[in-house]
Amino acid sequence: MSETERQNPNNHQNTIIKSLIQCLNLIIPYLPPIDIASISSSCKTLHKITKKVTNTRSCDASRGFENFPTPFINKIDSKPYDFFYYTQNQTLPINFDTFLQPWGTYSVKGLVHDFCLPNTKICPRPDFYRVWSDPFLFRVEGGSGCECRSCGEECCCLDEKDELGHECGPSCLCGLECGNRVTQRGVRVKLKVVRDEKKGWSLYGDEFIGRCSFVCEYAGELLTTGEARRRQEIYDELASKRKLSPALLVVKEHLSSGNVCMRINIDATRIGNIARFINHSCDGGNLSPVIVRSSGALLPRVCFFASRDIQENEELTFRYGEARLKENGLKCFCGSSSCYGILPSENT
């Protein structure tokens, strides 16, 4: 206790309260909504701090990991945001017992945030909590790639194969600025997550998006088919009771014979990126999922490109699939003239 505090015990009490608030400011951004709600009602100070956390979360679904914030907008009910962990790329399954990722403790684009350590300007960096910042989980040793070191937009690969779906990668000498790495630089269009009465959260364009523009990757946990089937069963049960909006995507690649030659299972339900908010449309919507391969990377990634010009404030959607094999499938509210009335579902 300092001399001034000894003379005035009130000062000492204030210092303790201040330190306590500083600790709470650091801890609360890690908590899930259920815990925040329960401590929020315990006293005025906690209510004030938790309100700040809630407001920060509502401002950016991407937790500061993307180039632009993606706000949650809800004019329907009182749900302020949806809780999930953020990853920019596909990742191996995460152990959630040990994984921590704050939401609101970092500075966004140079702005020192309220939740930085007071008087220090120290903010825990989002990079620190990144799940796996490398889009290429597994690399092919000795893979051949391009040799243009500083190609910018003019990469030689673009002349050779001007095809969507093949990019430069870890075996190329070029860097992220290469014109043939459009899907590797994060989300470059402004988006927002809007609440819909029937479909739940929905991803919208917050600016004009030109045809063929890259919108986002479908990022999440990369699962084996066995694990995908196990989780699908649980999700189906919860979704039928409207307790969960699952975001497990299964993409299959077919040979010309029609046989499946590859399948990718990506679960963005607990950990994912803003693509987890894209709803289904029976008319095919305005996004095309493309399987993107990169030189030197073993695994392909699933990326969304605009299949036509998309106006500002238009919902972004794609077709989840064709098959409707499950009994009691969920109702579809896509609103298109070709709507089947039931969401696509397959036996994964």
Ligand SMILES: C[S@@+](CC[C@H](N)C(=O)[O-])C[C@H]1O[C@@H](n2cnc3c(N)ncnc32)[C@H](O)[C@@H]1O
């Ligand atoms: C990948 S999530 C999309 C985001 C989701 N709306 C949310 O609130 O998190 C898939 C889930 O969204 C809902 N959904 C997607 N498209 C829909 C549609 N056309 N009609 C009704 N519900 C839809 C279903 O609950 C589905 O299981």
